Amino acid sequence: MTNQLKTAALLAALSGLLIAISHLVIRGAGGLIIGLILAAVTNLFAWYQSDKIALGAYHASEISPQAAPGLYRMVERLSQRANLPMPRVYIVPSQNANAFATGRDPEHAAVAVTEGILDILPEEELEGVIAHELTHIANRDTLTQAVAATIAGAIAYLGQMLSYSLWFSGSRNDRGNPLGIIATIILAPLAATIIQLAISRTREFSADAGAARLTRNPRALAQALQRLESTAEQTPIRANPAFEPLLIINSLSGKFLGDLFSSHPATEDRIAALLKLEQQLITGY
Template structure:
């Protein structure tokens, strides 16, 4: 019931944002069109959001690419009494992993080629256990819907800005359209992503710790990703990467300072500190 409530609330809030940008785009008619589009989008995203995320990331079926991933996931799912998820990989040097799907029976887990290059098998097992924690907790649906709807809001906001607001408003309406489409709607969508991201990352970290009996390998994996991020120039995410950043094991695009307030993940230091507390 809690998951149903959270999902319904998220869809209602994002639908409201969709309607707000629709109003900025075309007044009352634009708002009604956005409402209809949101209703259709909600239906399709409930059933097909995981497929959309897989396509957004250009993920490919794992096949025989990384047999150790399939072996580890089979062992972990048997231990946790979970169905075997579909497995994918993403061809990118950026080290990361993610889980998506509306239920454990329709789950998918993906790793990037970058994370396979830098983690040893124990660290990889800890990361995969973390991703299966998302599957076990059934929190993938709300995150996947957030990713797809937030991306849709951002694109619609850009259109509203380009077309200069509704045709039945005066100049004040155009100012509202510019503010809402260029600033408020994307930020609001991002804040919703953050709200459903940070607590679930801690919970998935704790699940990895509990199923493996220790958190040192997960902490080591987190530190390796943090060191990798520090060793390369800042990376500008694509729109699809930005929309699905909160699904990832670690946000490789977040920066320090003021921008850290808008990170979809807790800081690496905070996550490692919590793991150390669990080890006591």
């Protein structure tokens, strides 16, 4: 199954979960539809302001072409090659080596890199990282993640409302089996989080592949990921964990979490996919 089909299937599963829990809640309290709408509107507002929120969370500062000419020219060159509008360029004041893209569409996009990544990556590896972030913009992954976050947020809200109705409803018989409801309250938001993270992992593979094709140098990105992985635990980046899926690599080692609760695929799997793509580009197969 292609990454696009996987993403569509995961979004469909997330939507189905939302419909299921909505049925449990709304059946006995139609007024909660208003709460669902408010939750969606709140998340939609967050999407429209996603660039400002994410950049603010990392204390990023926009740079001019004069402030960092090498970085600016690199982003400009790769943007032209990818037929994208020139995004705004930011630097994050952190020695953690990382990067991310944000913005609701290519016309309102930004690319941010940390001071740490500028210090440790040679030019061709940094080019691979920038190409990865530009591919996220081209693929509108920020939109995909916003939709996933909106649905997951609505599920969490409904789960909370369902818990309130369980404890404060005058008649529990109208609500069904209390143990089943409690299981739904706990498991539905957990399942939504797992699906949301799975969508994030799928989009990372697509962005890696797009970057490799854009630069024609998959090995450079593979080497960059290996270097970033080895330094991730040394200097953690300080920000809200909710923004972890934006980063090119987990800012902290996620091995203890397991694959289900990781916002990124295993680095060794990403490297293996890139090296396989390198062979395909060389041989033409």
